[in-house]
Amino acid sequence: MTDPTVLISASNIEKRYPNGTLGLKSASLSVASGEVVVIVGPSGSGKSTLLRTLNGLETITGGEITIDGHVLHERAADLRRLRTSVGMVFQQFNLFPHLCVLDNLMLAPLKVLKLNPAEARARAEKLLVKVGLDDKAGAHPAQLSGGQQQRVAIARALAMQPKVMLFDEPTSALDPEMVGEVLEVMKQLAAEGMTMCVVTHEMGFARAVADRVVFMDRGEIVCEDAPAEFFGAPKHERLKTFLRQVLKA
Amino acid sequence: MAIASTVRRAYAWHGVSVLILLAFAASLYFASKQIDYTWRWQRLPQYLISTGGAEVPAPFDGTVKIEADGKTLSITPLLGGGAAQKVTDVEVPQVGDGEVVFKGNTLGKKPGISAGPLLIGLWLTLRISAVSLVFALILGVLAGLGRVSQNPAARDVSSFYVEVIRGTPLLVQLFIAYFFFAPTLHLSAFSAGVFGLSVFTGAYIAEIVRAGIQAVPKGQTEAAQSLGLSGLQNLRHVILPQAIKKILPPLAGQFINLIKDSSLVSVMALTDLTKAGREVVSSTFSPFEVWFTVALMYLILTGGLSLVVNRFEKRLSRHD
Numbered sequence: 001m002t003d004p005t006v007l008i009s010a011s012n013i014e015k016r017y018p019n020g021t022l023g024l025k026s027a028s029l030s031v032a033s034g035e036v037v038v039i040v041g042p043s044g045s046g047k048s049t050l051l052r053t054l055n056g057l058e059t060i061t062g063g064e065i066t067i068d069g070h071v072l073h074e075r076a077a078d079l080r081r082l083r084t085s086v087g088m089v090f091q092q093f094n095l096f097p098h099l100c101v102l103d104n105l106m107l108a109p110l111k112v113l114k115l116n117p118a119e120a121r122a123r124a125e126k127l128l129v130k131v132g133l134d135d136k137a138g139a140h141p142a143q144l145s146g147g148q149q150q151r152v153a154i155a156r157a158l159a160m161q162p163k164v165m166l167f168d169e170p171t172s173a174l175d176p177e178m179v180g181e182v183l184e185v186m187k188q189l190a191a192e193g194m195t196m197c198v199v200t201h202e203m204g205f206a207r208a209v210a211d212r213v214v215f216m217d218r219g220e221i222v223c224e225d226a227p228a229e230f231f232g233a234p235k236h237e238r239l240k241t242f243l244r245q246v247l248k249a
Numbered sequence: 250m251a252i253a254s255t256v257r258r259a260y261a262w263h264g265v266s267v268l269i270l271l272a273f274a275a276s277l278y279f280a281s282k283q284i285d286y287t288w289r290w291q292r293l294p295q296y297l298i299s300t301g302g303a304e305v306p307a308p309f310d311g312t313v314k315i316e317a318d319g320k321t322l323s324i325t326p327l328l329g330g331g332a333a334q335k336v337t338d339v340e341v342p343q344v345g346d347g348e349v350v351f352k353g354n355t356l357g358k359k360p361g362i363s364a365g366p367l368l369i370g371l372w373l374t375l376r377i378s379a380v381s382l383v384f385a386l387i388l389g390v391l392a393g394l395g396r397v398s399q400n401p402a403a404r405d406v407s408s409f410y411v412e413v414i415r416g417t418p419l420l421v422q423l424f425i426a427y428f429f430f431a432p433t434l435h436l437s438a439f440s441a442g443v444f445g446l447s448v449f450t451g452a453y454i455a456e457i458v459r460a461g462i463q464a465v466p467k468g469q470t471e472a473a474q475s476l477g478l479s480g481l482q483n484l485r486h487v488i489l490p491q492a493i494k495k496i497l498p499p500l501a502g503q504f505i506n507l508i509k510d511s512s513l514v515s516v517m518a519l520t521d522l523t524k525a526g527r528e529v530v531s532s533t534f535s536p537f538e539v540w541f542t543v544a545l546m547y548l549i550l551t552g553g554l555s556l557v558v559n560r561f562e563k564r565l566s567r568h569d
Contacts, residue, residue, distance in 0.1 A: 088475035094466075094469060096469065108478060
């Protein structure tokens with residue numbers, strides 16, 4: 001907590017559902033500034049749930065989460081302020097279908113950060129260039145391919161100039177030929193030093209981009225390691241089984 | 250070739266439907282022959298547009314004095330002792346010199362063409378529906394938002410409102426509005442009618458609004474939250490603009506229902522289109538012609554409204 005380079009610190013997070021089942025069992029994770037952490041694991045292992053607790057989309061029943069030194073409160077106003085420093089990219093993009101691409105990017109900077117329209121517009125246009133979609137500023141989400149939509153969603157999150165970006169299976173809803181363009185944007189972000197937390201099934205991305213890979217199974221963090229050791233010399237039995245299954249395919 | 254023959258076949262089937270409708274109309278006609286009914290359509294136009302002159306009502310309670318020209322009446326207020334008011338161009342006075350009249354009493358008739366009772370009834374139906382629609386929308390949107398609110402009190406109150414109103418007949422609600430709320434809240438019959446109709450329709454609109462809001466995918470709210478938007482900003486900029494497209498078609502249906510439901514206010518001393526129809530029947534003894542005409546007039550109102558809404562819907566859905 002005193003380490004100034006730690007951006008996200010989650011300690012002993014527990015998530016118990018109203019019906020009594022445990023979604024997360026004492027999960028602890030800390031992410032340093034500039035670090036790229038990739039979370040992998042079988043479906044239902046709680047990796048998306050863990051990611052969603054980090055910006056308060058998922059409530060927790062135990063433990064503590066701090067973002068940039070501030071405790072993630074349940075109080076709406078504090079939570080809202082902290083959320084502006086945590087960007088989120090969803091599996092289903094969740095773009096606002098009634099707004100054009102430019103307005104998707106400008107809405108939160110205008111309403112939450114209270115930027116003036118010219119500033120918000122300049123920021124949005126710059127980000128569209130960055131994700132290679134400056135020619136689509138006036139298009140509506142339904143007119144874009146899945147890969148283009150996801151790149152817009154990344155730009156939308158970046159428009160708030162967050163300190164950390166969370167990616168919840170950003171390529172799982174895409175046709176295979178569009179996965180590359182989204183991963184390319186994410187690699188570029190990582191290279192620029194953005195702090196990132198990525199839940200994904202793309203092992204190639206994890207191997208190439210991650211500073212640290214975290215393996216989750218049945219609601220707990222089983223082990224974490226640098227990608228070379230994680231994939232090259234897995235120590236844990238459950239991880240070995242998991243890797244055999246995903247790498248065989 | 251294939252397309253041309255498909256089009257031709259479609260036309261043939263449209264011809265069949267015209268024949269079916271004609272056969273239905275003919276059977277109605279012969280059925281009425283069976284009971285020895287004489288159709289007198291020629292009697293109807295005068296109840297739509299009256300050439301007999303418009304009735305001139307007394308402006309307040311007062312004493313009548315007929316001026317020298319025989320067409321001007323001056324009326325001295327009974328109470329308060331204000332100045333006499335002149336009512337001109339009363340071609341056929343129906344009151345005598347020195348007679349006491351009360352507000353709304355017929356003084357006589359003005360010559361010329363005026364709306365007949367059916368058109369006057371139609372106008373009241375239109376007015377009461379339009380005013381009720383505005384209040385029903387306000388009530389319905391508030392209660393609909395209440396139904397999906399985070400606040401338990403807002404949820405409870407709106408659910409109670411919707412359940413009570415949807416669980417009781419409109420006719421009973423109108424009686425309660427007229428016999429309980431009108432005297433206790435000092436409402437006129439018209440206001441009581443508006444009150445009853447808007448409270449009733451508002452409950453249905455609340456459910457339409459709730460369904461529309463809940464039909465917007467949960468991911469939209471999550472995206473808005475993750476960007477730091479407040480609950481109100483999410484509602485205003487993300488949820489409602491999307492919900493409105495889902496709300497509009499059933500809402501139009503509800504407005505059409507409102508126009509039709511307004512016929513029930515005829516039980517509460519309001520001469521709407523239905524009440525006017527009943528009065529015309531009792532003076533013409535031509536129930537068939539009158540009720541078919543009244544039905545047609547309702548159909549014109551509701552059909553016109555659905556045309557307008559269709560056009561509006563098309564404009565809204567341009568971007569999907």
